[in-house]
């Protein structure tokens with residue numbers, strides 16, 4: 001058990017690192033390129049590509065983190081109006097189905113990455129093998145699938161609360177002032 | 186096939202699936218059922234194509250800039266400044282709320298962020314001076330809509346992405362409709378205050394005003410940089426977003442020192458989380474667009490909905506209805522990603538200006554997300570203010586009426602959108 | 607709800623030829639209604655329909671819904687669509703040799719002569735074709751959409767005018783290198799932002815065939831158009847190799863024949879569109895555009911700067927040490 005808790009912590013830290021620094025890298029690249037163009041009349045040839053790589057990595061590696069925090073965008077209107085019991089059932093079954101879908105997507109996108117690898121396509125500016133960038137897609141789906149299984153599990157184990165994610169109790173049962181951070185977008 | 190798609194989307198959405206699931210699964214199921222010989226790899230590729238567009242880089246950057254400024258004290262500075270000048274007039278606090286939402290909307294690309302940043306401090310002040318809570322909340326929710334209309338706007342970036350329209354132009358085109366919304370809310374607030382006899386606030390002294398102005402002058406540079414920079418061609422929308430991050434950084438970290446540089450990765454992490462949650466939708470949306478284009482569904486649907494040779498106005502009215510209803514139920518980003526590729530070709534055939542169409546669509550997204558039963562901003566407000574749903578929606582009808590009227594104006598007079606271009 | 611999509615002859619059914627069978631093919635293009643590629647595909651579809659007595663139904667897709675140009679390349683490769691008009695520029699990180707068409711001042715000044723070379727060149731129709739076939743794409747023909755011209759906010763008639771000039775280009779190392787050779791600051795930028803960026807001066811110039819410049823209204827926001835003919839916008843009519851090889855012989859022959867006929871049609875179409883738009887731009891007094899025609903001496907000044915890029919192509923881009931380029935240069939010299 002201890003091993004899994006440590007592993008969970010490590011994965012969490014890695015995901016947070018990826019999300020935070022992807023945004024910072026994008027900012028540095030875009031700002032750097034804009035300034036370089038304005039001041040030196042010189043475009044950084046790698047800026048767009050590095051930013052795009054950061055976007056792909058952050059988007060897909062963020063799936064499991066957003067799942068953990070219960071922050072995936074959903075049409076929760078009916079859910080929010082439902083009584084505890086219904087919410088509890090929904091929050092147990094849906095994550096399982098989502099996990100199944102994500103594992104399927106992980107499988108197909110892994111095949112896709114394999115295709116790209118075999119085709120030998122390289123990125124246009126850095127000329128690195130394109131498949132390396134795309135590995136984030138199946139990996140992100142897979143990690144997301146694992147996290148949604150955990151979301152299901154915590155709802156099975158902990159009977160007294162509804163969990164939107166392992167780190168997020170359902171706001172419908174919470175003191176609502178706490179969650180303004182969670183309604184960011 | 187349309188029925189299959191629709192059923193999958195609606196059922197999965199109602200069951201509270203994360204929206205990325207229907208967007209990603211529906212195309213795959215359609216391929217399996219209707220194009221069994223096709224290689225589903227094509228859809229995997231679309232996931233990355235969807236988020237590779239350069240203009241999308243503006244999304245995390247604008248969110249990051251707004252996050253930095255929210256972590257600092259920018260929103261308070263803005264409303265102190267505005268309040269010190271107009272707070273004392275009849276309905277002054279309400280007008281201040283509308284104005285602050287508009288100004289903060291010119292920093293932030295999302296309505297919900299505006300509800301949080303301006304709504305929280307302004308609601309306290311409105312209650313203190315004697316406004317009913319439902320009135321205060323309705324004002325806040327609806328004024329926050331302006332954030333989607335004035336640049337930067339995530340809704341416009343999404344429309345620009347899907348339709349291939351210039352985001353820079355869309356940004357500029359949204360300014361006047363945004364100002365019209367603000368002005369009508371301001372006038373309504375003044376009349377409302379007169380009728381219900383809201384007491385007057387004390388007038389700020391000129392030294393207070395000077396003090397608040399000094400504190401707000403740098404944050405005020407923000408919209409000037411974004412809008413001005415795009416307008417005179419200094420930079421593209423994405424670069425403008427980058428510059429706004431730089432500006433927020435200089436302001437909050439270097440000048441005001443309200444944030445320590447070590448806190449930035451933490452702020453960036455929350456930006457990254459939101460970015461990921463939005464971009465998985467864009468990725469799925471692209472696969473969805475691909476499959477409906479491949480199957481020629483837009484042509485089928487528009488034939489049914491619009492007839493064979495519709496006029497521009499008729500198309501715009503149908504677009505308005507579909508987007509408004511869609512945004513009442515589902516997140517505006519998803520609605521824009523799914524419905525734009527369906528209606529855009531028909532609108533172009535009918536001679537609608539693509540920028541005008543973008544403003545109309547964004548306007549409906551703003552209106553729909555503040556409209557009961559399921560507008561997302563209502564739920565945000567309910568959560569942020571810790572108030573029951575019914576209390577939150579009680580005051581909204583007058584605003585919806587105003588928005589519908591403005592909506593008609595924007596549809597009929599395309600100059601309102603296009604004259605600044 | 608969807609009767610028109612019975613995949614009776616998808617990419618890999620391997621149907622055998624018989625007189626009564628019907629064929630549904632998908633034909634994607636990189637342009638939209640009214641533009642040369644799209645109109646080409648529509649005409650192609652009409653001719654096939656007529657020749658086959660309605661047996662062949664080709665659905666033409668304009669650019670947009672099916673993803674980026676490179677996505678469309680992959681869709682042809684995988685047989686999701688059977689036919690495509692594509693620009694070799696968008697296959698550049700798959701078939702490096704395809705970037706050959708981006709070299710400046712390689713083909714003759716005359717568009718007609720260029721088309722003649724595209725029709726007859728062994729370097730292109732055999733050697734380059736083989737390179738594409740390794741990726742399951744068969745180019746049936748190459749054709750020009752017209753010579754590329756520069757539009758700009760300040761006069762461009764000699765290389766020095768490009769000094770620190772912000773030139774919008776496609777995002778390809780070879781193209782960037784070509785403009786750096788003139789001293790310009792090439793800036794990759796997405797198509798949708800280009801009009802606004804030219805208008806506001808974020809970038810100062812761009813390159814395209816005249817019909818494209820006119821169709822996109824770039825002349826409204828630019829003061830100069832330089833008739834540089836520095837290269838041609840070349841398109842290829844391509845098919846999925848496996849699918850094509852599995853077609854019954856009569857269908858293959860019909861396809862080949864139509865492709866052949868369409869060469870002249872495409873030339874006439876681009877010629878008509880380019881001439882018509884040139885007149886329109888010339889006569890547009892509201893958005894006056896100064897048109898500069900480079901003379902031989904001026905062209906040579908640019909050519910001198912552009913020629914070293916051929917070595918860059920041979921060394922950095924080509925996977926066959928420029929063999930196809932060298933053969934093509936020989937063929938071009940023979941025609942000139």
Ligand code: NA
Pocket residue numbers: 290291292293294295331332333334335336337338
């Ligand atoms: Na905004």
Ligand code: NA
Pocket residue numbers: 825826827828829830893894895896
């Ligand atoms: Na002009």
